[in-house]
Amino acid sequence: MSGRKIKIMYIITALGVGGAEKILLSTIKKLNRKIFIPYVVSLYQENTLADEFREYCDNVYCLGHYIKYNPLVVRKIRKIIMKVKPDIVHTHLPHATIWGRIAAHFAGVKVIITTEHNMSIWKKWNVPFYFLYRWTTKFTNRIIAVSRAIKQLLVDKFNVPPSKIKVIYNGIDTDIILNNAIVPNEVTTLSHPIIGTIGRLHKIKGHEVLIKSMPPIVEKFPKCNLIIIGDGVERVRLQMLAKKLNMEKNIHFLGCRHDPVGILKAIDIFVFPSIEEGLGIALIEACAFGKPCIASMVGGIPEIIKDGINGYLIPSNNPQIIAEKVIYLLNNPVECNLIASRNKLLVRNKFSLSAVVKEIETLYKQTIISFEN
Template identity: 35%
Template sequence: MIDIAMRGALDLPALWQLRRLMASRRIDIVNTHSGRDTQLAGMAARTLGRQRPRIVRTRHLALPISSLFSYVTLPDHVVTVSRFVASYLASAKVPMERITAVPTGIDLSRYQTTTPGSLRKELGLADGTPLIGTVAILRRKKGHAELIEAIPTVLEKFPDAHFVFAGDGPQTDNLNQRITELGLTRNVHLLGLRRDVVNVLASLDLFVLPTHQEALGTAFIEAAAMGVPAIASRVDGVPEVVCDGKTGLLVPVGDSAAIAASIIHLLADTPLRESMRMAARPWVEAHYSREVMVEGMLAVYQKLLAAKI
């Protein structure tokens, strides 16, 4: 590993360091992940003539882009983490033939569905207690507030249900206050930052994350890898990872009533919940494993190298 400090898109010392590295090691492909490194690596490569390395820019976010320069002018190809992001870039005038969606893959060996979760025991809950949860940074865009507003309706039907929120963030105090205002302190648990995400997921009956915006949604992939049905927002790239009616249910963004109804529906319908549990991991194995991601990236690289000859 070689560290090159990049203090801006016009950092000339960094640009020349990159140029020397590319030339001395005869690098074929450079994969960048932000505007800054794309501009520096792209400009460095352009100074090397016909035998320059090809630049692949990976776009991880679902946010609007501010300039086409680091998507059209400098890179030879753009990889996105979802079809949604690919479609957005095409609508922003990035040529579709220069875009490939390669979804983020996970290391499935870390997610063993035979591993029993211990969260109920930790919380002093009886075996079989309905446990609904989420794992995400506590910020407004993740939709935790809408989930909390849905909980009183769920408790009317399932008063013994408990909800866990794993993660911390800027909304912690606001969420705590609302939980207290709604009288939910017995049934809702803010767990803070957890290192044992697999254990948390293994303990859940349902994974609920009504996010407002998501390029793909790795959290849903991780939940599915553990065989946990998901309830998610029908937004951006999320419908690509949560197969509505098969591995989970999709709801409108910001709709607490729909969130509550979906939770109640899946808690009440054990056969449906079980069928989703059984379908979830095979869905991830087929589409979102680390091996599938590597194959997708290799195909992009090989196509660029073939065109270089």
């Protein structure tokens, strides 16, 4: 590869404001342009982050009328691959991974890499897609798992050789996040304490459990507010639940935001009640702000939160325990301060974006060298 730059084509389902999309954008921003040229293919129409991706990529292709289970999308991806001639195809998210791998394979791409952010969706897929994943993994050179929990699932459920998988945690740029965090006006008017959570409004994110935990918290702290950042199919049902519990004045649905870190800056406690989770970039961001965190003991979350040290791990689907932990932390500000300092140190040492991107770049170079040899 000496003498010319390495072309990398990232294939992802969409360019919205989800965790995987934000992680990919952050990675591309940090890539060494003296060595790598990034391209992006989105299976869907243009989304919120498309223009920002264009600022940092040689080209961005949005296919426009993507249908999840339509294999004809492979032809569209293959056509773009044949035009760009990337050295590496790197896929993200399930549908993009299946179709992107197949297109890259039949286009003759020598190095195919996949990042697995969260394996929960694979559990719901039908048998053909399970075998498609197994089959396409055979011609995938490396898989990046964003947590040890995901690596173990790949080995146990999909028979992926452990040597093919490398664990690289999600990273964040703490300098940018902390320096650019501006608390929005609608949050500055809220009374404290403020509890916050971030995530798409889907059942696996556990928002219902968090909402059900609010009545006993408000009973002890009547001015307490809960901020929910994110949108999705569950929004109307969750709003109705808040109203049913007489919590509509205390629970605020702020939808998808471009300024979630500003809201993180304002909150007092971060709750991450996921039922399934790969790692959780929002949880890492909350730790960067030194927020006491209460999070479900699922997936890769215990690789971030150590119970009683830098937060509290709880069983999923248990609103009573969430309420107990929130009330305990609100009554113990000294412990909150200790947790804050530990979380800030954790993020600097373990989840630095610069270190993560260097690991990914090294993997790219090593995989190409291994293939050529």
